[in-house]
Amino acid sequence: MKKSLLALTLGGLGIGITEFVMMGLLPDIAKDLSITIPQAGHLISAYALGVVIGAPLLVIVAGSYPPKKILMVLMAMFTVFNAFSAFAPDYGTMFAARLLAGLPHGAFFGVGSVVASKIAEKGKEAQAVSLMFAGLTIANVIGVPLGTYIGHHYSWRYTFVIIVAVGLITLLSLKVWMPAIAAVKDRDLRKELAFFKLPEAWLIIFMIAIGTGGLFSWYSYIAPLLTEVSGFSANSITYILVIAGLGMLVGNFIGGKLADRFSPAMASVTLLIAMAVTLFIVHYISENQVLSLIMTFVTGAIAFALASPIQMLMINTAKGSEMLAASVSQASFNIGNALGAFLGGLPLAAGYDYTSPVWVGSLMALIGAAFAWMLIARTKRVTAVAFSS
Template sequence: MKKSLYALMLGGLGIGITEFVMMGLLPDIASDLRITIPEAGHLISSYALGVVIGAPLLVILSGKYPPKNILLFLMLLFTIFNGLSAFAPSYTSLLISRLLAGLPHGAFFGVGSVVASRLAPKGKEAQAISIMFAGLTLANIAGVPLGTYIGHHYSWRLSFAVIVLVGLITLVAIRYWMPALPANKTNSLKTQMNFFQRRESWLMILMIAIGTGGLFSWYSYIAPLMTEVSGFSANSMTYILILAGTGMLVGNIVGGKLADKISPAKASFVLLLTMVTSLLIVHFVSYNQVLSLIMTFVTGAVAFALSAPIQMLMINNAKGSEMLAAATSQAAFNIGNALGAFLGGLPLVFGFGYTSTQLVGASMALIGALIAWVLIGMFRNRKSAIQNTADKITPLQASSPAKTEICPT
C-alpha cells in the first residue's frame, strides 16, 4: 500500500476519534463543566453542524490550490481547533471550538477521496478510498475506547490532547508521504456549483442522508439496547463497541472491493437493502445475547461497507466538481447522523421498547435503497441516450471527412 494512503488513513483516525469519543465523554464533561447531560449532548450536535457547514464551504474556497496543500491546511485547522477544545474554560467556549473542529471534517474526506482515487491503480479506486475510511473504523476499535478510558480515569482534556497528537503526526505524514499533485486551475466557483444544479446530485444527497440514517437509528441507541434488552452489563459496552468497530473495519474493506467490481450505484443499492435485512434481524434477535453479538458485528460491517461506494458514486457523477461532491457526501452523512438519532428516538418517546429503533432504521435504509434504484435507472437511461446519439452521429462522420477531422469518434 502506498504511504500516501497511510497519511489519509491517519487523518481518518484522528477525525474518527474526535467525532465519536464525545459519546463516551459526555458524563465527564458534564460533571467538570457543571452542566446537564442533555446540554453536553449539544456538543455532538455542534460538531455535526460544523461538518455540514465546512464540507462544501472549505472545498469551494480552496478548490484552486494543490490537493496536498489543501490537506495540510485542513489538518492544521483540525489540530488547532481540537487543541482549543482541550483548553476550553467554559461550556460556551467548548461548544464553539467543537463547531470549529467539525469544519475541516467533510472537506478532508472530500479532498482525500479524490486524491486516493487518483493515486490508485485503474479499477481499484474504491479500494483506495476504503483505506482512508479505515481510519474511521480503527478509531472505533482502538481510538475511541482509549480516549474514553483516559477521560474517565484522568481528564477529558487529555483525550483531546491525544487527538491533537494524532493531528500532528498526520501533518508530518502528509508533508513527507503525499505526492504533489497538480491543482485544478479550471476549477471555478461556477463549475463547482454546477453540481447542485443536477437532479442526480440531490437524489444522491437524499440517499445518503436518509439511507445512512438507518445506521444511526441503531448505533445511537446501541448501549441501552444491549444492556436493557440483551441483558449485558454496562461494563461490557466497551467490548461490544470494539466488536461493532471491528465489523466496520471488515465491511469497509468489502465495500471498497464491491464498488470496484460493480457500479457504485448498484453497490449502494445492494448494501442498503442488506442493511434493511440486518436491522430487521436485530429487531427480532436482540433478546438472545449470542445472536445480538453476531448482529452487532454484521450490522457494523454492512453500515460501513457503504462508505467507499457512496464516495465513488459522488465522484463519478460530478465532473469538474469531484472534491465538492465528495465533501458534500460527508455533510449528508452527518445529516443522516442527526436524522437517524432523532427519528430513532421517537418510538422511545411514545413508550415503545429499544428494539423499535431498528424498525425506524430499516425504514430509512429502505427509502435510501429505493432512491438508489431510481438513480440506477436514471444513469442507465442517460447512458442509452448517449449511445443512441453516438450511433446517429457516426454514419454522418463517416460520410464527411471534414467533420471526421473536427469531431473524431
C-alpha cells in the same frame, strides 16, 4: 500500502476519534463543565453542524490550491481546534471549539477521496478510498474505547490531547509522504456549483442522508438496547463497541472491493437493502446475547461497507467538481447522523421499547435503497437516450 494513503488513513483516525469519542465522554464532560447530559449532547450536534457548514464551504474557498496544501491546512485547523477543546474552560467555549473542529472534517475526506482515487492503481480506486476511511473504523476499534477509558479514569481533556497528537503526526506524514498533485487550472466555480443542478446529485444526497441515517437509528441507542433488552452490564458496552468497530473495519474493505468489482451504484443499493434486512433481524434477536454480539458485528460491517461506494458514486457523478461533491457526501452523512438519532428517538419518546429504533432504521435504509435504485434507473435512461441520438 502506499505511504501517501497511510497519511490519509491517519487523518481518518484522528477525525474518527474526535467525532465518535464524544458519545462515551458525555458524562465526564457534563460533570467537569457543570452542565446537564442533554446540554453535553449539544456538543455532538455542534460538531455535526460544523461538518455540514465546512464541507462544501472550505472546498469552494480552497479548491484552486494544490490538494497537498489543502489537506495540510485542513489538518492544521483540525489540530488547533481540538486543542481548543482540550483547554475549554466552560460550555460556551467548548461548543464553539467543537463547531470549529467539525469544519475541516468533510473537506478533508472530500479532497482526500479525490487524491486517493488519483494515486490508486487502475481499477482499485474505491479500495484506495476505503484505506482512507479505514482510519474511521480503526478509531472505533481502538481510539474511541481507549479515549473513553482515559476520559473516565483520568480526564477527558487528556483524550483531546491524544487527538491533537494524532493531528500533528498526520500533518507531518502529509508533508513527507503525500506527492505534489497539480492544482486545478482555470477553475470555473460556477461550473462546479452546477453540480447541484443535477438530479443525480440530489438522488445521491437523499440516498446518503436518509439511507445511512438507518445506521445511526441503531448506533445512537445501541447502549440501552444492549443493557435493557440484551441484558449486558453497563461495563461491558465499551468492549461490545469494539466488536462493532471490528465489523466496521472489515465491512469498509469489503465495500471497496464491491464498488470496484461491480459499480458504486449497484453496491450501494445492495448494501442498503442488506442493512434494512439486518436491522429487521436485530429487532427479533436482541434478547439473545450471543446472537446480539454476532449481529452487532454484522450490522457494523454492512453499515461501513457503504462508505467507499457512496464516495465513489459522488466522484463519478460530478465530473469537474469531484472535491466539492465528495465533501458534500460527508455533509450528507452527518445529516444522516442527526436525522437517524432524532427519528430513532421518536418511538422511544412515545413509550416503545429500545428495539423500536431499529424499525425506524430499517425503513430509512429501504428509502435510501429506493433513491439508489432511482439513480440507477435514471442513469440507464440517460445512457439510452444518448446512445440513440
